[in-house]
Amino acid sequence: MKKILIIFFVLIGAYLLITNLYRIPGLPFGGNFEDSVQVTNKIDEIEIDITSISTTVIPENRDDVKAELKGKGKVHVSKSGDTIEVTYERGFLNFGWFPFFNKSNLTVYIPEDYDHDLALKVGSGHLEFDGAPMELNELSADVHSGNMRLENLSAKNFTHNVASGNSRIEKLTTKNGEIDVSSGNVTVDNYTGKLEAEVHSGRLKATIANLTDSIDASVKSGLLDIDLPDDADFTLKGKANSGYISNDFSLDDSTRDKGNIEGKHGAGTHDVNIEVNSGKASIR
CATH class of the missing domain: 2.160.20 (Pectate Lyase C-like)
Structure with a gap:
């Protein structure tokens, strides 16, 4: 058993020496960083x-x-x-x-x-x-x-x-x-x-x-929380498959069908597209 331990530590020592040779100053293959x-x-x-x-x-x-x-x-x-x-x-x-x-x-x-x-x-x-x-x-x-x-x-x-x-x-x-x-x-x-x-x-x-441009997000078995400015102008298109989308904004031309939701807030300038699969998204 002692011989096995000695051999083990010798091998470890040799490995450390070989893998750290470049650290030793003065050697021709050493590195200066x-x-x-x-x-x-x-x-x-x-x-x-x-x-x-x-x-x-x-x-x-x-x-x-x-x-x-x-x-x-x-x-x-x-x-x-x-x-x-x-x-x-x-x-x-x-x-x-x-x-x-x-x-x-x-x-x-x-x-x-x-x-x-x-x-x-x-x-x-x-x-x-x-x-x-x-x-x-x-x-x-x-x-x-x-x-x-x-x-x-x-x-x-x-x-x-x-x-x-x-x-x-x-x-x-x-x-x-x-x-x-x-x-x-x-x-x-x-x-x-x-x-x-x-x-x-x-x-x-x-x-x-x-909000100066579009938002496109997909969720798969995860959580998404998007907090928009109160005066944001956006058109929301949300699609949920085995998941849920919640929205705190009042929407014009709003429709909700099963897990899907669509509508416009303000001028509706920017697109907010959300797709959820086995997860949850919140727009607030």
């Missing part, structure tokens, strides 16, 4: 991809992307083509088997006048945007078994995917927005722009600050 990269006019995207760590993204008056790590692990800031990538590596020796012991914090600084594409990805971690205003071209935010909080952003196009995670978005303006929720929870406050949403076994609560 910078913690900052200059943002030039050739950079079209900044991508922040983090797992199992609490991260804060701070826009400020600077011309580079810089990452500061407090705690264990390794942060990488690198340039690949027209993209600057920020990634975090926990490190097997530290807490690879026990991620809940990770008390490290990562802060990523980006230029406040950056106006191209920003991609945020979280897996089993937490990412928070500090709330300084930014105007972007494309904003994508993906959450997988983690948490995200965004605030005070505008983008021509916005995509948000949440799977078994949670997110909160406050004060977002976009021309085209897409939100996909799978077994997660998303809360959106003070939203302006076109919205396309899909909810699968999760929940989406969206408060619309100003």
Whole structure:
């Protein structure tokens, strides 16, 4: 039994040595990873991809992307083509088997006048945007078994995917927005722009600050709550199959047939199309 244990630990030690050789300074195949990269006019995207760590993204008056790590692990800031990538590596020796012991914090600084594409990805971690205003071209935010909080952003196009995670978005303006929720929870406050949403076994609560375009949403075994301004001008078309749609607005030319509902509020300018299958949607 002792020989087996010795062999086991020798193999583990060899594996750790081989997989961490690039960390050892002075070796010809070792890696030197910078913690900052200059943002030039050739950079079209900044991508922040983090797992199992609490991260804060701070826009400020600077011309580079810089990452500061407090705690264990390794942060990488690198340039690949027209993209600057920020990634975090926990490190097997530290807490690879026990991620809940990770008390490290990562802060990523980006230029406040950056106006191209920003991609945020979280897996089993937490990412928070500090709330300084930014105007972007494309904003994508993906959450997988983690948490995200965004605030005070505008983008021509916005995509948000949440799977078994949670997110909160406050004060977002976009021309085209897409939100996909799978077994997660998303809360959106003070939203302006076109919205396309899909909810699968999760929940989406969206408060619309100003209805300027259409809303198209489908619910499958989930919950959808859309809060519209009292003076919103919209035409509602709701279809429910094995589900239910509730509406708190007074509607002109209103019809309700089984689970379906149609009608116009105000001038009826913008389309609000809701389809529910084995779920529930509320318009209020």
